Amino acid sequence: MIAYIIRRALYAIPILIGVNLLTFMLFFVVNSPEEVARLHLGDKYTTQEQVEAWKQEHGYDKPLLYNPEAAGLDSLTDTIFYTKSVRLFVFDFGNSDSGRNIGHDIRQRMWPSLAIAVPSLILGLLLNATLALMLAFFRASYLDVGGVVLCVILMSISSLFYIIGGQYLVGKLLQLVPISGYDTGFEAAKFLILPVIISVIYGIGSGTRWYRTLFLEEISKDYVRTARAKGLSEQWVLFRHVLRNALIPILTGVVVILPLLFMGSLITESFFGIPGLGSYTIDAIQRQDFSIVRAMVFLGTVLYILGLLLTDISYTLADPRIRLR
């Protein structure tokens, strides 16, 4: 087990190097720092001096890969590639283009993201599993057919409509909760209720349908028939046999996104003005702050790979038939 985890962690290195090279290519090779500077400085009539000053200020004035002027090891380290890309491996994200420390911002902003993501995940999981189990219990009845149709309808609505509709209905017409904003401590709860409810509702359609398929797959297996044949009640079969076995794919599906919860939800956070990592990313995209986007791409990749590793481990914990070698 330990050996497996170490091996998997080693596998992650070439992937991270690949991601790093890819973002480096996108931001520095496809577009030279010169063009980036011109984009930031705005109009076409900026002078060469202004561009140079901007590059110097943000550390883009070094050569890309190899610095012939520096001596010894510095010829490799005193470059854009080293300062901007290699440093990411030790989670040193550097400063954003507006001069703030990205690592500090991330540590501060991940808590509001988690405050939304964790309750939505747990509530959504419970609600979807309950609804799916109900549909599976009444399978092939009008309730089941109607439920599936409703799921498809819910799935066909863009997340933006849920958010705008929810904000308008609950926040503006009924005036139950503030429309957007954030506060520290327990005061934050009133700002969190609406986004959590909306993300749960948004997930019902696809979640319930997917879990229902899992339950039905499990129901058609032989051991369920055996359980029924020996005279167990349908409820007992569903809760003790079907639910427990169908929970394996459900839980492992959850585990893979657990680390990504830190990243927050881009849309929800920016709509509700919650200062999490999702709105941080969106602001960076809209301000065209490349340093932050690069840092978030790297962080997201690390978390995703971590999620895959956790999934494999949780498989062995949940299903004794699987052994990791």
Added chain:
Amino acid sequence: MWVVLLTDFFLYLLLAGVALYVGFVLRTPHLRHAWRSVMTRRGGAVSVVALGFFAAIAILDSLHFHPRLEQPGAQVEYSNEILSVFDVLAGPLRTQVERTYSAPFAYHAHSKETRETPQGRIRVYPRLEYAGAHLADPEQERGWDITVRVLRGALLGAGVWGLLLLGVRLTRRLRGARPRAEGEAAIPWRSVAVTVLLILMLIGIVTQLAGAYHVFGTDKVGEDVLYQTLKSIRTGVLIGTLTTLIMLPFAIALGITAGYYRGWVDDVIQYIYITLNSIPGVLLIAAAILSLHVYLNAHADEYASLAERADLRLLFLCMILGLTSWTGLCRLLRGESLKLREHEYIQAAVAFGVSGPRILMRHILPNVMHIVLITVVLDFSGLVLAEAVLSYVDIGVDPSMNSWGNMINSARLEMSREPPVWWSLTASFVFMFALVLFANLLSDAVRDAFDPRVKR
């Protein structure tokens, strides 16, 4: 003078591909059977008809040209503006531009204006320039006028439908109906006919109302919202289809090669797709679009018109979405080819000395096509939804382009006005919901018909 924009070209290419595929299906018995079973499902049949309607608008909107300028001289000159056949058909929807916001079916503007009168300044709702302008006393006449127009439009649609039905009946009578094979389910013609009737009636009603009212109101600059949402269909359909068109060759080629050859080829291809897949999709798209911004900013002078620039951006968006979404299909195809290569008929082909590429083309590819088809149809609705979200984040299509994402984006501010401007949001909601819903229904039917794991 006709113009072919880049995305138009790819759409034509796609249509040619679809035509070839349809021809192929008609010649291949098992594919014909599978598609027939798609059509025997009510959801499948209805959504094929409805999606056809959306596709027709998208295609009409993709036939672009420079309009000829009206000039007295003999010299023929063309305007710089690019119009589509759909714009011409939409006629009054495009040209009747009011000054600012107005509600659906309104004859006056949404907010009051100050007027100078002999009695002093008063605040009134100014009459609209086009909508309801034919009415002398709008307050009294409007309700009746709308009713008459709706009825006339519905009758017109029903009339066309009746003629169409008669034509179909007659041709069937003349050609003689083919006896249904044993165990073959009937295509739900009644549902198809009702869908066609509804669509025709809607078209009839809209054409009757369009010249006289703004059915979905007007937006901030007075443009008809119905026209905008109809134009957005092209953007949505293009994103849903071109993305898959662009990614398909890569996904198929890499997927089956990795699965068939295994070894280091497999390792390299797996490394590529795992790396791409590890980056969260939105962030990769953001990174790529941001560097495209820089590129467009640096080469701003090279594009003749705003439309061409927006078009290029749409194409790039499709490419980037394709780049992030091909990995899933590639993984599926690799797994399937790994399984297929152990089958006897492939072993036999190897023993006969058939070359690797030929085995891939002749034996593996046809046997993984059902996975490709299911993925393509399944991805469509997700891509249409993704466009809206991306445009909201400013990394979607060009802000000057009509798209549901851009409409929702502006609707966000409009909803916080007092009284709220709700019609942009409603119009984009209705059309987007319809497109995605029918795509979802179709993908369910296609999956049921083509996926061997689904029990029939």
